[in-house]
Amino acid sequence: MIYMLKVYKLILRCFGKEYDYSHSKLLSRYYGRIFGRKLKKIDGLDFIIAPAGSSQIAFLKTTIPIIYLSDTTYDQLKSYYPNLNKKTIINDEDASLIERKAIEKATVVSFPSKWAMDFCRNYYRLDFDKLVEIPWGANLFDDIHFANKNIIQKNSYTCLFLGVDWERKGGKTALKAIEYVRQLYGIDVRLKICGCTPNQKILPTWVELIDKVDKNNVDEYQKFIDVLSNADILLLPTIAECYGMVFCEAAAFGLPVVATDTGGVSSIVINERTGILIKDPLDYKHFxxxxxxxxxxxxxxxxxxxxxxxxxxxxxxxxxLG
Incomplete structure (x- = not known):
C-alpha cells in the first residue's frame, strides 16, 4: 500500500509536483485496519496517545480512549498557508474528512496554542470539555542552567535567526531590520543565522552562518546550546508559524524575542513581557x-x-507535562 503511494509520489515529482499521501483516505483506512489488529493483541491499555496522528486514528475501530495531539488541523492550515496546495498535491476532501473523523474519534483533543484551540472549537463545533490547551515544552535534553543575562558595557549585540526555512521564517526582513538598526542608531548589531542558507550570494560582514545542527549528536547539541547561550535576542519575523518550539528554547536561555504575532506564537511569547510581537512580518523598521x-x-x-x-x-x- 505505502509502496504504491510512494511510487505515485515519485512519478509526480518528475513533473515538478509533490504529493502528500499522508492525508490519503486510502492510507488512513489501511492504518485503521493494521492498528486495529495490533490493538486486539494488546491487553491492559488505558488510552492511546496520537501525536499528529489524524490519519492513524480516523478509521481506527477501538473502544480505548484516544488523546489526539496536534499544533493545528488541516482545515486551519490550508487557509493559513495559501501556497500549500499550489506546491503539494493533497486531496482536499480526503484530508478534511480524515481530520474531522480523527477529532470526532478522539476522547480528548489537545493543542498547544489558543489560536488552534479557537479555530477547532468554532470550526468543528466542539464542546469545551473535549478540548484542552497544553503548551509544548522546549526540545532540550538537559535542564538548562540560567544565569542572569547582562548587556551592560557590550560593544556589540547578537540577534539569532534560528530556522530551516529562510523564506517562511522571514529571513529577508531579519536582514533589513538589522541593517536598519545599524544605520539609524549606529549600534553594532550582528545577525547569526543557524539552520538555513539565505538565498542571496553576497551577505554583509555582520552576518554569520551556522549549519543546521543535529541535536541528537552530542557535539552538535552542545554547539546548539552555545549558539543560544551567546545570543542576545531571538529574531524571527516569521510569515507563518503554527507554534514554534524555538521560542520555548529561547525562553530556557532567557532570550528576549522579537517575532511576528501570527499563528500560535503569542501563546509562547508574551508581548511586552518576554519579547515584542509585531503584526506585519514585512515591516522591518518596526522589527x-x-x-x-x-x-x-x-x-x-x-x-x-x-x-x-x-x-x-x-x-x-x-x-x-509530567
Missing part, C-alpha cells in the same frame, strides 16, 4: 525599532530575559 528598544535599556532587557526564563520554568519546560 528594527523593537530590537533597539530591548538592547538600549538594561532594565527592559533584564525584565524580558527574567520573565522569559520564569515562563519557561512554569509553562514551557517539557517536564511540566
Amino acid at each position: 528594527g525599532n523593537a530590537i533597539h528598544k530591548i538592547i538600549s535599556s538594561v532594565e527592559t532587557y533584564q525584565n524580558y530575559s527574567q520573565n522569559a526564563r520564569i515562563r519557561y520554568n512554569n509553562i514551557l519546560h517539557s517536564g511540566q
Whole structure:
C-alpha cells in the first residue's frame, strides 16, 4: 500500500509536483485496519496517545480512549498557508474528512496554542470539555542552567535567526531590520543565522552562518546550546508559524524575542513581557525599532530575559507535562 503511494509520489515529482499521501483516505483506512489488529493483541491499555496522528486514528475501530495531539488541523492550515496546495498535491476532501473523523474519534483533543484551540472549537463545533490547551515544552535534553543575562558595557549585540526555512521564517526582513538598526542608531548589531542558507550570494560582514545542527549528536547539541547561550535576542519575523518550539528554547536561555504575532506564537511569547510581537512580518523598521528598544535599556532587557526564563520554568519546560 505505502509502496504504491510512494511510487505515485515519485512519478509526480518528475513533473515538478509533490504529493502528500499522508492525508490519503486510502492510507488512513489501511492504518485503521493494521492498528486495529495490533490493538486486539494488546491487553491492559488505558488510552492511546496520537501525536499528529489524524490519519492513524480516523478509521481506527477501538473502544480505548484516544488523546489526539496536534499544533493545528488541516482545515486551519490550508487557509493559513495559501501556497500549500499550489506546491503539494493533497486531496482536499480526503484530508478534511480524515481530520474531522480523527477529532470526532478522539476522547480528548489537545493543542498547544489558543489560536488552534479557537479555530477547532468554532470550526468543528466542539464542546469545551473535549478540548484542552497544553503548551509544548522546549526540545532540550538537559535542564538548562540560567544565569542572569547582562548587556551592560557590550560593544556589540547578537540577534539569532534560528530556522530551516529562510523564506517562511522571514529571513529577508531579519536582514533589513538589522541593517536598519545599524544605520539609524549606529549600534553594532550582528545577525547569526543557524539552520538555513539565505538565498542571496553576497551577505554583509555582520552576518554569520551556522549549519543546521543535529541535536541528537552530542557535539552538535552542545554547539546548539552555545549558539543560544551567546545570543542576545531571538529574531524571527516569521510569515507563518503554527507554534514554534524555538521560542520555548529561547525562553530556557532567557532570550528576549522579537517575532511576528501570527499563528500560535503569542501563546509562547508574551508581548511586552518576554519579547515584542509585531503584526506585519514585512515591516522591518518596526522589527528594527523593537530590537533597539530591548538592547538600549538594561532594565527592559533584564525584565524580558527574567520573565522569559520564569515562563519557561512554569509553562514551557517539557517536564511540566509530567
